[in-house]
Amino acid sequence: MTGEIKSRSGQLSIIAGRSVLRKLLLQLACLIGAIGSLHAEGHPDGTKKLSSLKMDTLIVAPDGSGAFTSIQKAIEAAKAYPLNRTVIYIKAGIYKEQVRIPAWNPDISLIGEDREKTVIEFGSFFDQVAKGRNSTFYTATLSVEAPRVILKHLSIVNDAGPVGQAIALSVSQDQCLIEDCNIKGNQDTFFATGRRTHVYLNNCFISGTTDFLFGDATVLVHHSTILCQANSYIVAASTSQGQAFGFVLDHCTILAATGVKEVYLGRPWRPYAKTVYLNTRMGPFIQPAGWNNWSSKANESTAYYAEYNSQGPEGKLPVANRAGWSHQLQKPEADRYTARAVLGDWVNHLH
Known part of the structure; x- marks a missing residue:
């Protein structure tokens, strides 16, 4: 009888495993379409025949049902400078x-099973790292230092709490697609750096307290939810002089935690910061001035801050009381902020 029970238990485990595998394979089919357009060569319309795509696949599972129980170990097992894309499927777990x-x-x-159930979590923060003035940049839960990385269906969390600078996700290379992800932290949640770095976030949730989207990269945040957890600032761009775009938030929703009443849309971490909000919903917790000059009058003549069609409850x-050095765009001006214009041809399949 005991043997029979064990046999049935094993069969159930196999069935459950097959169910998860089927789900992951379905996600692979969807992913192939995206990758075919994202990284195409030799076709005038920017696409590649799907039959020519090849992928290496690895599976991570906390219960040992995959080849790895650690995401980092799976990455370390991937080929260096591969000819094909490496897809790492990550089963639900923390x-x-x-x-x-x-x-x-x-x-x-990196493809999770479910963004609410597939969680990458770490709690590094500035004082803990203790490497001097640049300690912030060692704190990231997930660091993307390679080009053409895709992140989907994940929660990426820095759970250090309100203890100062503590990055959840850091991106320092070009053509990074982040879709259907939660990015959670407090101060400095999301960091994107590099004058030639372009990052696309679509259908994501980003939470934080102070300057929780920051950096000098070009970043398009599309159809995403931003949760402000403290009276502070959302975007702290450090855009380089002469750079066409900085942070662009399009068709987003900005929410505030209970008790939060004084939030600024952004402030310039560096003098030539650029941040633009398009068609974005926000509440009365946004300060009437909208923007802060980071205690420097000089920043008002170099930073570029703009909005178009901001929506309230x-x-x-009403934007009559916005900072006089910020801009309210007209439709022809707003229309130039397409995904292709902001990020380049690699996202032409999205619009």
């Missing part, structure tokens, strides 16, 4: 580890 995708691992996809948001 992965308490600091993850790094190094420069020699381009074209990696009852329709179009």
Whole structure:
């Protein structure tokens, strides 16, 4: 009888495993379409025949049902400078580890089973790292240091709490697609750096307290939810002089935690910061001035801050009291902020 019970238990385990595998394979089919357009060569319309795509696949599972129980170990097992994309499927679970995708691992996809159930979590913060003035940049839960990385269906969390600078996700290389992900932290949640770095976030949730989207990269945040957890600032761009775009938030929703009443849309971490909000919903917790000059009058003549069609709880948001050095765009001006214009041709399949 005991043997029979064990046999049935094993069969159930196999069935459950097959169910998860079927789900992951379905996600692979969807992913192929995206990758075919994202990284195409030799076709005038920017697409590649799907039959010509090849992928290496790895599976991570906390219960040992995959080849790896650690995401980092799976990345380390991936080929350096591969000819094909490496897809790492991550089954539901909480992965308490600091993850790094190094420069020699381009074209990696981290695909979770469910963004609410597949969690990468770590709690590093500035004072704990204690490497001097640049300690912030060592704190990231997930660091993307390779180009053409895709992140989907994941929660990426820095759970250090309100203890100062503590990055959840850091991106320092070009053509990074982040879709259907939760990015959670407090101060400095999301960091994107590099004048030639372009990052696309679509259908994501980002939470934080102070300057929780920051950096000098070009970043498009699309159809995403931003949760402000303290009276502070959302975007702290450090855009380089002469750079066409900085942070662009399009068709987003900005929410505030209970008790939060004084939030600024952004402030310039560096003098030539650029931040633009398009068609975005926000509440009365946004300060009437909208923008802060980071205690420097000089920043008002160099930073570029703009909005178009900002919406409040009852329709179009009153913006008469916005900072005089910020801009309210007209439709022809707003229309130039397409995904292709902001990020380049690699996202032409999205619009």
